[in-house]
Amino acid sequence: xxxSGSKAQAGRGSTLSIGATPTEIGEVSxxxxxxPEWDFVETTNFDSTIDxxxxxxxxxxxxxxxxxxxxxxxxxxxxxxxxxxxxxxSSFVLQLPKTSTQTTAGDKYTFSAYIVASNLKVSPxxxxxxxxxxxxxxxxxxxxxx
Amino acid sequence: xxxQEGLVALLxxxxxxxxLIGTRVFAVEAPPDLADYPCMTYALVGGSSDLPxxxxxxxxxxxxxxxxxxxxxxxxxKIRAAIAAAVDGWTQKLTDGTNILxxxxxxPGTDFVTEQRCFRCLIEFxxxxxxxx
Numbered sequence: 001x002x003x004s005g006s007k008a009q010a011g012r013g014s015t016l017s018i019g020a021t022p023t024e025i026g027e028v029s030x031x032x033x034x035x036p037e038w039d040f041v042e043t044t045n046f047d048s049t050i051d052x053x054x055x056x057x058x059x060x061x062x063x064x065x066x067x068x069x070x071x072x073x074x075x076x077x078x079x080x081x082x083x084x085x086x087x088x089x090s091s092f093v094l095q096l097p098k099t100s101t102q103t104t105a106g107d108k109y110t111f112s113a114y115i116v117a118s119n120l121k122v123s124p125x126x127x128x129x130x131x132x133x134x135x136x137x138x139x140x141x142x143x144x145x146x
Numbered sequence: 147x148x149x150q151e152g153l154v155a156l157l158x159x160x161x162x163x164x165x166l167i168g169t170r171v172f173a174v175e176a177p178p179d180l181a182d183y184p185c186m187t188y189a190l191v192g193g194s195s196d197l198p199x200x201x202x203x204x205x206x207x208x209x210x211x212x213x214x215x216x217x218x219x220x221x222x223x224k225i226r227a228a229i230a231a232a233v234d235g236w237t238q239k240l241t242d243g244t245n246i247l248x249x250x251x252x253x254p255g256t257d258f259v260t261e262q263r264c265f266r267c268l269i270e271f272x273x274x275x276x277x278x279x
Binding site: 029 | 197198199201204250274
């Protein structure tokens with residue numbers, strides 16, 4: 001089949017938001033977006049051949065560490081700090097940019113998570129940057145854009 | 147005002163530097179006329195941008211500075227020291243909104259002698275800045 005060109009999209013222009021009314025977290029620089037992984041139980045029995053057999057049972061929670069440039073006045077970063085201090089379960093939306101064929105909105109992932117940790121890196125040789133660790137609870141749901 | 151324009155203004159405002167070279171601050175290459183020495187040059191020699199999702203982020207520009215003297219090595223090193231004192235820790239919001247966040251030395255000194263026996267004392271800085279928003 002002749003090659004027709006990749007339809008990959010760039011990550012720039014994505015947004016990560018927090019809250020029931022989503023507030024964009026400003027200057028997020030990296031989101032390794034880990035989704036819940038399936039857990040397995042083994043079902044190998046005397047009738048199995050030479051390969052073990054497993055069965056999916058439930059998806060385990062995922063950990064997501066994202067980084068950002070610290071901006072003192074950013075409303076989303078302020079909301080992150082509030083949620084971290086309270087330990088409350090918060091809603092998040094990772095909104096991807098529109099692809100070349102989407103006209104209204106890009107794909108998005110919605111999930112709930114606890115803010116497990118909110119750390120800073122402060123160095124005389126670099127910008128002040130933050131790292132937040134999220135622990136998801138429940139599903140990470142994909143809504144395809146259009 | 148781009149970062150380079152702000153940088154040149156900073157250097158020309160340094161009394162320690164102007165005492166040595168006047169306003170003889172040249173981009174990339176020094177002129178061939180001996181009347182223009184001692185002097186200094188600056189050049190953008192590399193860098194990177196650290197992009198967040200929503201803006202141009204922080205630009206890290208690598209800048210090379212040279213103190214140049216046909217008279218003596220001592221004079222060239224004094225020019226380099228004056229450059230370092232002026233540039234190190236530079237923070238400033240320029241008139242166009244370019245925000246100079248920091249300036250740190252990454253190479254405190256390398257020395258050369260040109261074929262024409264001009265002493266060249268080099269120093270390099272990283273200058274971190276954000277573009278106008």
